[in-house]
Amino acid sequence: MLYKIVPALRAAMNASSLSFSESGQADVTLSGVTEDNAIEKVKAASLCGKASVAIDGLGVFTAKEAAEGRLSGKIAIVTGSAQGFGLGIAEEMIAQGANVVIADLNIDLAAKVADELCKKNGAGRAFACKVDVSDEASVEAMIEDTVKAFGGLDIFVNNAGVLKAGGLEEMDAKSFEFVTKINYEAYYFCAKYASRVMKLQHAVAPDKFYDIIQINSKSGLEGSNKNFAYAGGKFGGIGLTQSFALELVEFNIKVNSICPGNYYDGPLWSDPERGLFVQYLKAGKVPGAKTAADVKKFYEAKTPIKRGCMPLDVARAIFYIVEQEFETGQAVPVTGGQVMLN
Numbered sequence: 001m002l003y004k005i006v007p008a009l010r011a012a013m014n015a016s017s018l019s020f021s022e023s024g025q026a027d028v029t030l031s032g033v034t035e036d037n038a039i040e041k042v043k044a045a046s047l048c049g050k051a052s053v054a055i056d057g058l059g060v061f062t063a064k065e066a067a068e069g070r071l072s073g074k075i076a077i078v079t080g081s082a083q084g085f086g087l088g089i090a091e092e093m094i095a096q097g098a099n100v101v102i103a104d105l106n107i108d109l110a111a112k113v114a115d116e117l118c119k120k121n122g123a124g125r126a127f128a129c130k131v132d133v134s135d136e137a138s139v140e141a142m143i144e145d146t147v148k149a150f151g152g153l154d155i156f157v158n159n160a161g162v163l164k165a166g167g168l169e170e171m172d173a174k175s176f177e178f179v180t181k182i183n184y185e186a187y188y189f190c191a192k193y194a195s196r197v198m199k200l201q202h203a204v205a206p207d208k209f210y211d212i213i214q215i216n217s218k219s220g221l222e223g224s225n226k227n228f229a230y231a232g233g234k235f236g237g238i239g240l241t242q243s244f245a246l247e248l249v250e251f252n253i254k255v256n257s258i259c260p261g262n263y264y265d266g267p268l269w270s271d272p273e274r275g276l277f278v279q280y281l282k283a284g285k286v287p288g289a290k291t292a293a294d295v296k297k298f299y300e301a302k303t304p305i306k307r308g309c310m311p312l313d314v315a316r317a318i319f320y321i322v323e324q325e326f327e328t329g330q331a332v333p334v335t336g337g338q339v340m341l342n
């Protein structure tokens, strides 16, 4: 399994990212490398600063130059990044020097996004990966594909999420399970396989830090009326974050959640046909509202800083979390003052 070997090689080469080819010339060739001995083999080989290394039976790995920015040289996965918050987060992270995997169930849209990001930021800086985060084997394959594309993993952004609102009389067991599987259980699958790569890097480069970041919600901090499947899973996500943080701290893996307020300009709210503003207008949820814009104004007024949350607001929390080496297990609110912590 590539992902159980190559991250150790990347750490030993001190490379920001690696490109992979099945054959070719290399500065050094290592033989007899297995999953069990990878750490000691790469540590013993004095690989720091080498431009290319071949591993017999696996291929040739060549160090790539890092782009500049606050995330220079970092490799990141953002799940659910074909649209919405995930897309905006991926755009901001790549603009700050990260190489980013656009991991999404909607592979056609993810491929288009990755293509555009590469055109704007440089060839090979993003790649699209099809994943269903609620399927363990699919999550493992995403991690393997990431290591093949970039050589390792520094920041995992667990963003993919779904919302099916409904009170006790409307919600059925199937919908409850669907929401819980993607918003809650999938985070466990993702943390399991992402941390494996990070642990391997830590074993070779013990002074570096890695991040698992869950995009939670303000509904993970306070209950949400007739939206308990979503809020319950998000509350549970903070329990996972705190527990993963305690378990992974010895590997310099920080684990934090970010709790954004509503992204009114994103597709969930603003889609002209299926968005929540149109749905709430039709349902007469906001008294006196005549247009979707009236509904939007009503919701914006609920926030002390009178606007919705934007991807850049969330990305700034990501930059803080990554740069802050003295914090873990936290839930960082980005709500414009709508939810205040005790």
Ligand SMILES: NC(=O)c1ccc[n+]([C@@H]2O[C@H](COP(=O)([O-])OP(=O)(O)OC[C@H]3O[C@@H](n4cnc5c(N)ncnc54)[C@H](O)[C@@H]3O)[C@@H](O)[C@H]2O)c1
Residues within 6 Å of the ligand: 079, 080, 081, 082, 083, 084, 085, 086, 103, 104, 105, 106, 131, 132, 133, 134, 158, 159, 160, 161, 162, 182, 215, 216, 217, 218, 259, 260, 261, 262, 263, 264, 266, 267, 268, 269
């Ligand atoms: N939009 C908001 O107002 C808001 C507010 C607070 C928190 N959040 C959170 O932000 C995250 C993103 O929300 P959004 O509104 O941008 O979502 P969105 O619906 O716009 O996009 C979600 C993306 O996730 C993908 N996806 C869905 N199920 C998947 C699966 N099983 N595996 C892989 N990918 C899958 C979709 O294809 C889509 O591209 C979620 O975790 C959500 O709970 C959203």
